[in-house]
Amino acid sequence: MSRTVAFIGLGHMGGPMAVNLAKAGHRVLGHDLVPAAVETAAGSGVEPAASAAGAVAAADVVVSMLPAGRHVLSLYDGILTAARPGTLFVDCSTIDVADARTAHERAVAAGVRALDAPVSGGVVGAEAATLTFMAGGGEAEFAEAGPLLEVMGKRAVHCGGPGAGQAAKICNNMILGVSMIAVSEAFVLGESLGLSHQALYDVASTASGQCWSLSVNCPVPGPVPTSPANRAYRPGFAASLMAKDLGLAANAAREGGVHAELGMRAAELYARYAEHVGDSEDFSGIVRTVRDRSGAEG
Template identity: 75%
Template sequence: MVNPSAQDRPCGVVAFVGLGHMGGPMAANLVRAGHRVVGHDLVPRALDAAVAAGVEAAPSAVAAAADADVVLTMLPAGRHVLALYEEEGLLAAARPGTLFVDCSTIDVADARAAHAAAAAAGHAAVDAPVSGGVMGAEAGTLTFMAGGADTDVARAEPLLSAMGKKTVHCGPAGAGQAAKICNNMILGISMIAVSEAFVLGESLGLSHQALYDVASTASGQCWALTTNCPVPGPVPGSPANRDYRPGFAAPLMAKDLGLAAAAIRAGEVRAELGLRAAEMYRGFAQGPGAEQDFSGIVETLRNEPLRNPEGQAHE
């Protein structure tokens, strides 16, 4: 059982574990909002950058959590979250009734397991993956997709508001992760569709600007086009204008689509485009897109030969 008074505990001390490209700016925004943040990261450079932004360094994740009222994590995968919670002793080190908020993007089953482990240790938990990428983390404009009990999400809200512009309570444990993988499946498919349209337009002699001017104000309008346009020119702030340096890295999109594909197969859902998008981004991230923004897939579509249904390249 969670300590009955836990939901009334203020967000006095915030532990933040995972201070990389996303976690570092998020922790810095908490400091700017007036919160005391004690952080840890296994990478010394990431920890040093966070300290420069006002985060207090802890020698370990367990040490960071020992006196915290809320523990936030931003880690690569579900296995890292579960190992940190249980095997490495994060749950055991925290005071009873601590709120654990995991902002990582992980499998729904892992998120539910993390909730259960936290509850068994006498704590509260919220899964709160984010949308908005590194730029959103830096600007404090992230969207949080939260899963958990009403009281726990409400308790996390002041912190989420300091790091983002919108929080959507999606439902019980794991619902935030479910919303995240569905949203990013839409994004991945959309980026492939937008990229294919530009490549087709090139073959037909249509300029990038002309296609953008039409589609951005017509039925083809979408975020992948108007914010993260995959070709240089029409949207000055898009990664295409800086050699596809990542805003949202292709390997992260491949990871998210892999989670979606696993859920599709487990649920026996007919989602053929989602499965194909996962396959395409997996290949892109393992090859030329390893250090590129996910919109760089347009170059793969432009340069690789078209294949027929049997997998053979057309002459």
């Protein structure tokens, strides 16, 4: 069934997601503070909206993809009163669990429904509609959002109540950040021992060292032709975004009294790395920091 969707945030992730909804036959009213982002999405079937509130007033479902919790809460404060009663709000941003729960509470108080549904898969996944959605909220809201999530991704998991989607996202990305550092260190160690990248990959990818950071997003050029390492670390998932997600995980660990030694250290390393490269490099480029700090040639 075709829906009218207000899509707020048409950046590197939101733009392709909105376009995929439009290509599937949904009416998508798109808004972004950056005119160029709106123009790009409009070229692929997304209808430009002059304001976020205007888009929301006409929508059955509101999808948002924004940088941080403060942006989501500010958006909700400005648009909730414009929505028709019962409108479903689906926030796909990656934000703090507490902010997600606050957004949910504000939505319910305004007479609408809410689901937090952050994604995994990066820009490549957004463009190819292969994202994984981690959803938090009611079962009815998850079921209603399901057909739209299926258009934008290949898998959606209902993780629990409000904020549970964000909790799953930061836990997943803590695993990802730690594993990428471990894989990077292993390749640099292998270099120092005279081991070729291909030889290490051929062993680890079929042995107990196998993981996504190795087999899909391999941090060195050669073994995995589609990895960012083979295109000068042009980002699929930018270093700045990994630093942000690990920061959220570290904050949650501190607040929960969880001893997450590797997660905390990964957050520190990515924060330092992102200070230098920002959005310009994929998070797998941290292998070069490991190499540089090791004094090795690569």
